[in-house]
Amino acid sequence: MQTVAAFTDTYLPTVNGVTYTLESWRDRWRDRGGRMDVVFPGAPDYEPGEGEYATRSVGFPFYDGFRFGLPGVPDEVRDADLVHAHTPFALGLSGLYLALRIDVPLVASYHTPTSEYADYIANGRTATAIEGVARQYERWYLNHARVVVVPSEPAREHLRGIGIDAPVSVVPNGVDTEFFGPVDGGDFRERYDLPDGPLVGYTGRHGFEKDLDEIPAAFDAADTDATLVFGGDGPARGALERMTAEYGIDARFLGFLPREDLPAFYSALDAFLFPSPVETQGLVALEANACGTPVVGVNDGALADTVVDGVTGYHFARGDTTDFADAIERTLAGRPTLSERCLDRRERMSVEHAVDRLAHVYDGL
Template identity: 55%
Template sequence: MVETVAAFTDLYLPTVNGITYTISLWRERWSGRRASMDVVFPKIDGYEPNDGEYAVPSIEAPLYPRYRLGRPTPPDDLDVPDVVHVHTPFSLGVAGVRFARANDVPLVASYHTILEGRVPDLVSNSLVEPGRRLCRAYERAFFARVDHVIVPTAFARRHLRESVGADVEATVVSNGIDTDRFRPTDPGPFRERYGLPDGPLLGYTGRHGPEKNLEEAIDAVAGTDCTLVLAGDGPAREGLERRAAETGADARFLGFLDREELPAFYSALDAFVFPSPVETQGLVALEATACGTPVVAADAGALIDSVIEGETGYRYEPGDLEAFRWAIRRTLAENDRLSDLCRRRRAMLSVEHSLEQLARVYGGLQG
């Protein structure tokens, strides 16, 4: 039985995103049930490591000044675990590969992010396709060095094998969410605090980046009696605010919310809208579902798997504005039925369920 795990990641606290959320939640719940899950990550000012957290010296990441690149060597005082699990393919992911091979322990990697999906935001149009080819080649080389890959959805596995061309053994294990936190709750105080109207509320929380396609959500509510509530922030926010003003859409921008506020945010919504076509899982869709809020999502990427048509929401063809509006209308009309079905899926969404599956994958790699 696997008891100790060493996780290597280029993204960790205090940065807030799906990867850091997953790793910190896995570490907390794994350590509560088994021996330990240590984590190696880039040192960032403002965060003091706890026991079992190893911050290595780091520098500012090129093109992403908010992120850091850690020195690609494992800490000298890191104990050899039963399994090494790398969560990102960059400097500390490479360090994790070296550490596992040097100590002859099984090596697992998670496929969290479709790297080529970020290329259009970073380079000129003429360099997009070469950039995508480079990303795919790098991913193939990286994942060829591991014993097993964990993917959060069947879509992510298909993409890794077919689009990236990685010849890997891969198992679908949802990242899982904290269903103790994300549950239906009284949204009244939240609506009052942010001055939200009584009419139909649609919402999204997360990164405001070009790849999230949030302009489509603004266009979908323009000319309707729906209010769109956007939590989070990112480089696309200014453009989204202009789009809302130009179209007359009733869009409210709340900025970053504390995680303690998110269950009330989801519970306040009649539907969570998710027009992003590039997700490998879309944890916010699962959080909304756990709070009893159905999801209207792009019929693309991992949302094909994460949003069950007619059960936890409805999907639409990306770019088809009328189909988006139809999915919203249908979700609002069937809200009580969909909300009940969302609540019934809570146990399947829990991180405990995911860690049971993860433990089986780890155990299968032990000689």
């Protein structure tokens, strides 16, 4: 069984899909008798565990709490059979350097379209220029990989569209179905002082690129007596709070949720609202489904595939408030049947299934 050196910019104890996916992959790889070491940006309050190697890092000025890893290759990972980079940036370059230095294959995971984040640091023509540079860099980096791993077919199509010539394999991130499953949400409601009755909402990073500002208008337009709940945090939270206040919505903002609370949060919801068009898979949608909660998702990007219309939730057209509101109503009306269908699909969305496919990719190298 192969020894894998994984390089990532996000391996920290935060609510981050890439972090938890990599943790799950690492643990399942160990269960198979292999070794997966993780190289990540160090943080002042995080002590690396077995098989974890921190590099020096600095704070990221555009995203509070994020650490930018400085290039580095720990001696402990120089005996790897292959390198798997989960980032194209500094630590991804370290992974590329290591792969070339010890002459082993480089696998690159594509989790996030970096060009979509240009508006975080600029606007107007400057943002357009940054987006162009980001696309060029993505092409340069990913075309150095022996194979690129993406979590969905739309992500593969996106890479083909921007000129990635390297082989691209679809390997869904997978959900830890031993952790994410239906539970009684009553205690969660009580601890967070949530009212009785239907709940709809979202948890995750509150980023402007995720179109979360479409939620208040659609919720206001929907014919429902549900309560709107947001978990998580991020730069768009202030704007969301202002918008819900303008609509007179009694929205509850819970802030960052500990990971152990997520199954109860999802289970307490009657519908998970996910308007983001920039996902490469939308892992939180699958986590919600694994807990039996249907998703109202935009019919754009990876969510066009991740949400199975009429089975695990309903789609709506991006930017169409009326369609979004209608999808919320249909999801709430069909919640019992949709929930059963979500639970029927748990095995195919599991991380074990994903690691089987990842192992097939590794074996092909």
